[in-house]
Amino acid sequence: MNRIAGVLVLLVGLYAALYATRPSALDSSNLIDVGNRQGFYGIMAIGVGVVMIAGGIDLSIGAVVALAATTFGVLLKNGVHPYGAFLITLMGGTSIGLLHGILVTKFRLKAFLITLCGLFVYRGLARLLTNDLQVGMNAILREKPSFVPSVDWLRFYLTGHEADGKLAFPAMLVLLGVIAVVVGLILQKTSYGRYWYAVGYNEQAARYAGVNVDRQRIVTFMIGSTLAALAGILLLLKDSSVKPDNAGMAYELEAITGAVLGGVSLRGGSGTALGVVLGAAVLPLLKNLIIFLEIPSAVEPVVIGTTLLLGTTVDELLRKRSSTRKSG
Amino acid sequence: MPTPLIEAMAIRKQFPGVLALDGVSCAIMPGEVLAIVGENGAGKSTLMKVIAGIYTPDAGELRMNGQPVRFDGPADAMEAGIFLIHQELSLAENLSVLDNLFLGRERTRLGFLRVLDRASMAATGRDVLARVGLPKELLHVEVGALPPGQKQLVEIARALINDAKAIIMDEPTSSLTQKETDTLYSVIDALRSSGVSILYISHRLAEIKRCADRAIVLRDGKLTAMLPKDEINHANLVRYMVGRDLKQFFPRDHRKGAGETVLQIRDLRFAGGPGSGISLDVRAGEVLGMAGLVGAGRTELSEAIFGIRAITGGTIQLAGQPVQIRTPRDAIAVGIYLVPEDRKLNGLVVDGSVGENLSLPNFGRISRYSWLSRLGENELHRESIQRLRVKTPSAKQTIGLLSGGNQQKVVFGKWLARGPKLLILDEPTRGVDVGAKAEIYGLIDELAGQGVAIWMITSDLEELLGMSDRAVVMHEGHIAGELKREECNEEAVMRLATGGSE
Numbered sequence: 001m002n003r004i005a006g007v008l009v010l011l012v013g014l015y016a017a018l019y020a021t022r023p024s025a026l027d028s029s030n031l032i033d034v035g036n037r038q039g040f041y042g043i044m045a046i047g048v049g050v051v052m053i054a055g056g057i058d059l060s061i062g063a064v065v066a067l068a069a070t071t072f073g074v075l076l077k078n079g080v081h082p083y084g085a086f087l088i089t090l091m092g093g094t095s096i097g098l099l100h101g102i103l104v105t106k107f108r109l110k111a112f113l114i115t116l117c118g119l120f121v122y123r124g125l126a127r128l129l130t131n132d133l134q135v136g137m138n139a140i141l142r143e144k145p146s147f148v149p150s151v152d153w154l155r156f157y158l159t160g161h162e163a164d165g166k167l168a169f170p171a172m173l174v175l176l177g178v179i180a181v182v183v184g185l186i187l188q189k190t191s192y193g194r195y196w197y198a199v200g201y202n203e204q205a206a207r208y209a210g211v212n213v214d215r216q217r218i219v220t221f222m223i224g225s226t227l228a229a230l231a232g233i234l235l236l237l238k239d240s241s242v243k244p245d246n247a248g249m250a251y252e253l254e255a256i257t258g259a260v261l262g263g264v265s266l267r268g269g270s271g272t273a274l275g276v277v278l279g280a281a282v283l284p285l286l287k288n289l290i291i292f293l294e295i296p297s298a299v300e301p302v303v304i305g306t307t308l309l310l311g312t313t314v315d316e317l318l319r320k321r322s323s324t325r326k327s328g
Numbered sequence: 329m330p331t332p333l334i335e336a337m338a339i340r341k342q343f344p345g346v347l348a349l350d351g352v353s354c355a356i357m358p359g360e361v362l363a364i365v366g367e368n369g370a371g372k373s374t375l376m377k378v379i380a381g382i383y384t385p386d387a388g389e390l391r392m393n394g395q396p397v398r399f400d401g402p403a404d405a406m407e408a409g410i411f412l413i414h415q416e417l418s419l420a421e422n423l424s425v426l427d428n429l430f431l432g433r434e435r436t437r438l439g440f441l442r443v444l445d446r447a448s449m450a451a452t453g454r455d456v457l458a459r460v461g462l463p464k465e466l467l468h469v470e471v472g473a474l475p476p477g478q479k480q481l482v483e484i485a486r487a488l489i490n491d492a493k494a495i496i497m498d499e500p501t502s503s504l505t506q507k508e509t510d511t512l513y514s515v516i517d518a519l520r521s522s523g524v525s526i527l528y529i530s531h532r533l534a535e536i537k538r539c540a541d542r543a544i545v546l547r548d549g550k551l552t553a554m555l556p557k558d559e560i561n562h563a564n565l566v567r568y569m570v571g572r573d574l575k576q577f578f579p580r581d582h583r584k585g586a587g588e589t590v591l592q593i594r595d596l597r598f599a600g601g602p603g604s605g606i607s608l609d610v611r612a613g614e615v616l617g618m619a620g621l622v623g624a625g626r627t628e629l630s631e632a633i634f635g636i637r638a639i640t641g642g643t644i645q646l647a648g649q650p651v652q653i654r655t656p657r658d659a660i661a662v663g664i665y666l667v668p669e670d671r672k673l674n675g676l677v678v679d680g681s682v683g684e685n686l687s688l689p690n691f692g693r694i695s696r697y698s699w700l701s702r703l704g705e706n707e708l709h710r711e712s713i714q715r716l717r718v719k720t721p722s723a724k725q726t727i728g729l730l731s732g733g734n735q736q737k738v739v740f741g742k743w744l745a746r747g748p749k750l751l752i753l754d755e756p757t758r759g760v761d762v763g764a765k766a767e768i769y770g771l772i773d774e775l776a777g778q779g780v781a782i783w784m785i786t787s788d789l790e791e792l793l794g795m796s797d798r799a800v801v802m803h804e805g806h807i808a809g810e811l812k813r814e815e816c817n818e819e820a821v822m823r824l825a826t827g828g829s830e
Binding site (some may be wrong): 190191192194195197200201202204205206207208209210211256269270304 | 382399402403406412414418420421422427431432436441443486803
């Protein structure tokens with residue numbers, strides 16, 4: 001709860017700063033635009049959040065995003081119906097998660113290492129798949145005009161963008177809301193959630209309690225990679241074109257940052273869906289603020305890094321104080 | 329005779345390089361408390377893990393109520409009613425007591441959705457907390473916030489929820505206060521009278537006597553004794569654990585009596601020490617035991633003599649010559665060596681090999697002009713390992729992988745090669761199993777026989793009484809009194825250690 005209050009304060013502060021910088025920034029059009037981005041990051045952050053709660057980590061998210069985005073495009077280009085391509089791509093993500101999970105549990109390899117290798121391999125596969133060329137939705141749809149209605153439908157209801165790129169409503173924020181509610185219910189109300197927290201905090205304890213630890217960990221990796229693949233599809237839909245060599249670059253770090261800001265421990269065993277949603281909302285907002293402050297984009301990473309450092313430090317201090325108060 | 333609840337028949341379990349269990353058979357009756365005794369590595373925990381389904385035996389059979397059973401994993405054993413309470417508590421501390429009680433066996437609704445049925449679980453949870461004497465308000469408290477004693481009771485409660493027929497407790501009191509231990513005893517009594525069997529692993533004789541109906545003793549993976557309640561005593565336990573008698577356990581075969589005074593301390597003051605000075609003599613060929621409560625200042629005094637703490641006043645003489653000790657180098661140069669309390673912190677390079685550790689303080693002997701002589705080094709290693717009977721495959725073995733006792737022997741070995749005049753041993757056998765203890769005592773006796781002055785700081789009363797030729801007791805930084813060997817007994821030591829007069 002403490003953590004959620006902390007990140008809420010941070011968010012309110014950022015919105016206030018945005019308003020102070022330029023009151024027009026709080027116009028609905030900008031808020032909707034930022035909200036949609038927050039939804040996009042939130043989906044990946046929820047995925048990696050689940051993995052981290054169960055004690056894992058996923059560094060391959062950005063590469064999975066790129067591979068999913070290009071796969072989705074290539075499938076369409078080869079005549080697979082958009083809905084089918086959507087499902088196939090999602091399932092591809094699930095399989096990647098399954099692979100990670102099996103390597104981590106059955107072969108006793110470190111998640112950090114496995115997914116770090118994945119980061120290179122999937123990026124490479126994305127480039128191989130496309131001959132390192134840009135994948136453009138418009139070009140695909142010119143070749144396959146019969147796909148236009150269903151792609152438009154997917155684009156509109158999943159990303160909120162119309163065919164001309166105009167943003168009608170923050171669909172990705174809505175999508176995140178649905179996913180977060182489902183994940184939140186699983187975490188808090190079902191035995192699966194209990195197992196993930198237990199496995200993440202003390203794998204041994206869970207094992208000795210008779211929990212099928214391996215299966216639970218595999219499932220969390222599958223959820224993480226599936227959501228990363230979903231983000232990849234969203235990326236191609238909303239941006240209309242992706243380049244395999246830089247699509248989704250460093251998204252894993254932003255997703256992990258969001259999850260950590262939202263209270264997911266890097267050591268596993270703690271975090272909530274609501275916290276991750278709020279935590280993931282910080283970065284897009286901060287980026288927006290940087291634009292309005294007219295800070296040169298070269299300085300952007302420094303501002304982001306420093307703000308996150310301050311945010312987590314303050315949080316850590318607050319947490320320490322509250323824990324000493326409890327014991328004293 | 330009634331059918332035993334659990335029977336282990338000729339259980340065999342092989343690990344790489346170790347035969348952990350070599351045909352062990354034992355039985356436990358319903359409602360019986362059975363103590364399992366043995367030194368570290370004797371196979372106690374392995375046997376318990378086999379019974380709890382964590383290990384599958386390589387040969388042999390388990391029976392419950394006379395029927396053969398086979399456990400593939402702890403879940404099977406729990407299904408059958410066997411629960412292991414672990415040495416390192418195995419609770420998910422980030423979850424509430426209620427969540428932990430039902431972890432792995434939650435009551436759920438809506439089929440595969442597995443939505444938790446909290447109301448039903450809470451009702452059962454409250455009942456079972458009452459059975460182990462915990463207040464029901466704890467149900468929604470995070471386990472991490474509980475003291476160790478209550479965590480253990482939560483684990484026991486978890487077993488009870490699942491209709492435990494047998495509960496295995498592995499060193500259950502190792503992290504408990506006296507009060508918590510008493511609570512645990514009364515829970516054990518209540519469980520026994522309700523028909524639950526308890527397998528109780530412990531080192532502590534008093535505990536075993538208090539709780540157990542019977543005891544079995546393991547040594548090197550074999551069952552060496554099955555003792556009924558009235559035969560559970562120290563002499564028997566040591567005999568079957570170590571395989572030799574208590575008298576041989578504390579040898580004094582080599583000692584020829586105290587000689588010249590080696591170390592003479594007069595009115596010594598040091599940083600962190602008491603305001604008034606300390607005086608002490610240690611003579612050649614004697615083992616001077618030093619007792620006292622934790623924090624009595626024994627370690628601090630030894631650190632001052634070894635040059636770790638700054639000396640602020642008084643004199644130190646070694647064999648009649650005044651010496652100045654400002655650093656450990658000074659101490660080593662005059663022949664004073666310290667085997668510190670925390671081997672891993674101060675005594676060993678844990679990641680290094682046995683050989684590297686042996687060589688470290690002996691470069692003078694094995695090098696010429698700072699050039700290491702491989703031959704000399706090998707010779708030193710072979711000699712030390714043989715003399716100390718260090719159980720290691722070779723000098724190249726990483727020392728951290730050896731048992732505590734063998735590590736301690738290497739710490740000894742570092743100094744032995746240099747021919748010490750005074751050897752300060754700070755808790756020489758802490759964390760060392762009984763077998764290695766016996767060897768370390770033999771070594772101490774041998775050194776004393778060679779005329780080395782030995783100053784042994786120990787909190788282990790038996791060790792103090794068994795090994796010392798003379799004992800001094802410290803209390804709040806001062807020497808509270810000195811006891812000759814004849815005067816040395818538990819009451820006298822404790823009286824001085826707690827501030828009573830001689």
